[in-house]
Amino acid sequence: MKANLALHGGTPVREKFLPFSRPTIGPEEEQAVLDVLRSGWLTTGPRTKEFERVFAARLGARHAVALSSCTAALHLALLAAEVGPGDEVVTSPITFASTANVILHAGARPVFADVEPDSLNLDPAAFEACITPRTRAVIPVHLAGLPCAMDRIGEIARRHGVTVIEDAAQAVGASHGGRMVGTISPLTCFSFYATKNITTGEGGMLTCASDEQAEKVRLLALHGLSRDAWKRYEPGEFRPWKVLAPGYKCNMGDVQAALGLCQLARLESFQERRDRLVERYRALLAGLSEVRPLAARPPARSANHLFVVVLEIERLRADRNQVATAMQAENVGVGVHFEAVHLHPYYAGELGYPRGIAPRAEHASERVLSLPLCPSMSDADQDDAVAALAKVLAAYRA
Ligand SMILES: *Cc1c(COP(=O)(O)O)cnc(C)c1O
Numbered sequence: 371m372k373a374n375l376a377l378h379g380g381t382p383v384r385e386k387f388l389p390f391s392r393p394t395i396g397p398e399e400e401q402a403v404l405d406v407l408r409s410g411w412l413t414t415g416p417r418t419k420e421f422e423r424v425f426a427a428r429l430g431a432r433h434a435v436a437l438s439s440c441t442a443a444l445h446l447a448l449l450a451a452e453v454g455p456g457d458e459v460v461t462s463p464i465t466f467a468s469t470a471n472v473i474l475h476a477g478a479r480p481v482f483a484d485v486e487p488d489s490l491n492l493d494p495a496a497f498e499a500c501i502t503p504r505t506r507a508v509i510p511v512h513l514a515g516l517p518c519a520m521d522r523i524g525e526i527a528r529r530h531g532v533t534v535i536e537d538a539a540q541a542v543g544a545s546h547g548g549r550m551v552g553t554i555s556p557l558t559c560f561s562f563y564a565t566k567n568i569t570t571g572e573g574g575m576l577t578c579a580s581d582e583q584a585e586k587v588r589l590l591a592l593h594g595l596s597r598d599a600w601k602r603y604e605p606g607e608f609r610p611w612k613v614l615a616p617g618y619k620c621n622m623g624d625v626q627a628a629l630g631l632c633q634l635a636r637l638e639s640f641q642e643r644r645d646r647l648v649e650r651y652r653a654l655l656a657g658l659s660e661v662r663p664l665a666a667r668p669p670a671r672s673a674n675h676l677f678v679v680v681l682e683i684e685r686l687r688a689d690r691n692q693v694a695t696a697m698q699a700e701n702v703g704v705g706v707h708f709e710a711v712h713l714h715p716y717y718a719g720e721l722g723y724p725r726g727i728a729p730r731a732e733h734a735s736e737r738v739l740s741l742p743l744c745p746s747m748s749d750a751d752q753d754d755a756v757a758a759l760a761k762v763l764a765a766y767r768a
Contacts, residue, residue: 373761373764373765375696375699375700375761375762375765376696376699376700376701377695377696377699377700382699382700382701382758383700383701383702383754383757383758383761384700384701384702384754384758385701386701387701387702387703388701388702388703388742388747388751388754388755389703389742390565390703390704390705390740390741390742390743391565391703391705391742391743391744392744392746393564393565393569393744394636394640394744394745394746395629396632398632398635398636399628399629399632399633402628402629402631402632403625403628403629405628406624406625406628407625409624411624412623412624412625413621413623413624414436414592414621414622414623414624415624416624417624417625417627417628417631418436418621418622418623418624418626418627420627420631421436421622421627421628421630421631421634422434422435422436422575424631424634425575425577425630425634426577428634429550429551429552429553429577430550430552430553431550431552431553431558431577431578431579432577432578432579432580432581432584433577433578433579433580433581433584434552434575434576434577434578435575435576435577435578435584435587435588435591436573436574436575436621436622436626436627436630437573437574437575437576437587437591437620437621437622438572438573438574438619438620438621438622439468439561439563439572439573439574439620440468440537440539440559440560440561440562440563440574441468441471441472441574442574442591442618442620443559443560443561443574443575443576444468444469444472444509444535444537444559445472445475445476445618445620446576446586446587446590446591446618446620447535447557447559447576447578447587448472448473448475448476448478448507448535449476449586449587449590450557450578450583450586450587450590451506451507451533451535451556451557451583452506453473453476453477453478453506453507453533454476454477454478455477455478456477456478456504457476457477457478457479457504457505457506457507458478458479458480458481458502458504458505458506459473459476459478459479459480459481459505459506459507459508459509460481460482460483460497460500460501460505460507460508460509460532461473461480461481461482461483461492461508461509461510461511461537462482462483462485462490462491462492462509462510462511462513462731463482463484463485463710463711463712463713463728463731463732464485464490464491464511464513464707464708464710464731464734464735464738465511465513465537465708465711466539466707466708467711467714469509469511469537469711470482470711470712470717473509478506479504480711480717481500481505482710482711482712482723482727482728482731483496483497483499483500483728484496484727484728484729484730484731485728485730485731485734486519486665486730487730488664488665489513489516489518489664489665489667490513490664490678490730490731490734490738491510491511491512491513491516491517491518491519492508492510492511492518492519492523493730494519494522494523494526496728497510497523497526498526498530501526501530501532505530505532506532506533507532507533507534507535508523508527508532508533508534508535509535509536509537510523510534510536510537511537511539511540512536512537512538512540512541512544512551512673513540513664513676513678513707514540514664514672514674514675514676514677514678514707515540515541515544515567515672515673515674515675515676516541516544516664516665516666516667516670516672516673517541517544517545517546517551517554517667517670517671517672518536518546520534520536520546520547520554520555521546521547524554524555533556533557534554534555534556534557535555535556535557535558535559536551536552536554536555536557536558536559537559538551538552538558538559538560539559539560539561539563539566539574540561540566540567540673540675540676541560541672541673541675542560542566542567542568542637542673543567543637543638543641543671543673544670544671544672544673545670545671546670546671547670551673552577553577553579556578556579556580556583557576557577557578557583558576558577558578559574559575559576560574560575560576560577561573561574562574562575562626562629562630562633566675567637567640567641567644567673567675568630568633568634568636568637568640569629569633570622570626570627570629570630570633571626571629572626573622573626573627573629573630574622585597589614589615589617590615590617590618591617591618591619591620591621592617592619592621593613593617593618593619594613594614594615594616594617595611595612595613595614595617596611596612596613596614639745640745641673641674643745644673644674644675644743644744644745645674647674647677647743647747647752648672648674648677648743650749650752651663651677651741651743651752651756652666654752654753654756655679655756655759658759658760658763659682659685660681660682660685660686660763660767661679661680661681661682661759661763662679662680662682663677663678663679663680664678664679664680674743675743676705676707676740676743677740677741677742677743678707678738678739678740679738679739679740679741680734680737680738680739681693681737681738681739682737683736683737685767685768686763686766686767686768687766687767687768688766689736690706690736690737690738690739692766693739693762693763693766694706694739696762696765696766697739697758697759697762700758700761700762701754701758702741702742702754702755702758702759703742704739704740704741704742705739705740706738706739706740707738707740708735708738709735709736710728710731710732710734710735712727712728713725713732713735741755741756741759742755
């Protein structure tokens, strides 16, 4: 007999709501933040410099610049790559809004190339087909933490003189072809947003191989002020700063950096738990024929930031949003990563991107569902999430 959905008055699978994700913050983080608050130095300072140093060393990156968000990192990466009006930047439509928004901020035009059907990562052949004489950069997005096919994307980009800027918001700690994400392409952008694998509340990091581009990003991140302007309130020789460019304001502060240092030290243990939960999901969902998890690509190491499944809605009497609503009523939080950017009202309406330019991404837009995943989840929490999905699918099976 089919269990009555909580949505229709039945008993929910869980009594207490299981959030889709929650940060893992402990006494180390609390103490580190308290120390900064008591130090008298709250903005960019010694903790930020240390976070940059430790992050770069851990990845093996030449430079790491701490910023206020991954969005800021992507924006400044485009400017460092000299992307501007008249240029085109290819990216994946299956991404967060900011990946495309920053291309517009830089004055360039986003070009959406289709994704691979099994990973929903940028398809190298589709990327190459989108290249024109105006293409200046490409932003591959490592969806759910799985690195894109960077060998092929890098090779195509080199052949066409296109700069690669990786959106690694979801991929801290991931690796591809034996190389850490953050050391593969000229510019890579990470996020420490509250839900990401390591968090500073809000924050981001840009890694970069070129001294010149790192310097430009530092300059643009702090109003375009001359070098080391963050030291301008320290004792010593008084040297008024100079404005060298009309920069932005997206530096990271020491409160965030103190959090980041603690989280980075815990990354490996977080990762082991994420890897284990994903392995368990794959086994537990094997019997549910209406769901297909995104592909894994061993030996590439995914950061396993999300657990995304593609729903076969043709076999259900409900669409993805109804399934998501029913899941939440069962007290299991879910997410959607992502609906294709070019289908959103601003991009489709104002900018006129038509349906049909990326059919596989458009197909996935209506079918992707992310199940709860974070290191603090117990096996029992995960069993509840799977039970809720099985219950909802059984109720909607056509
Ligand atoms: C979270 C995320 C971003 C934005 O990161 P912020 O640090 O919030 O600016 C960009 N791209 C992707 C793919 C993301 O998941």
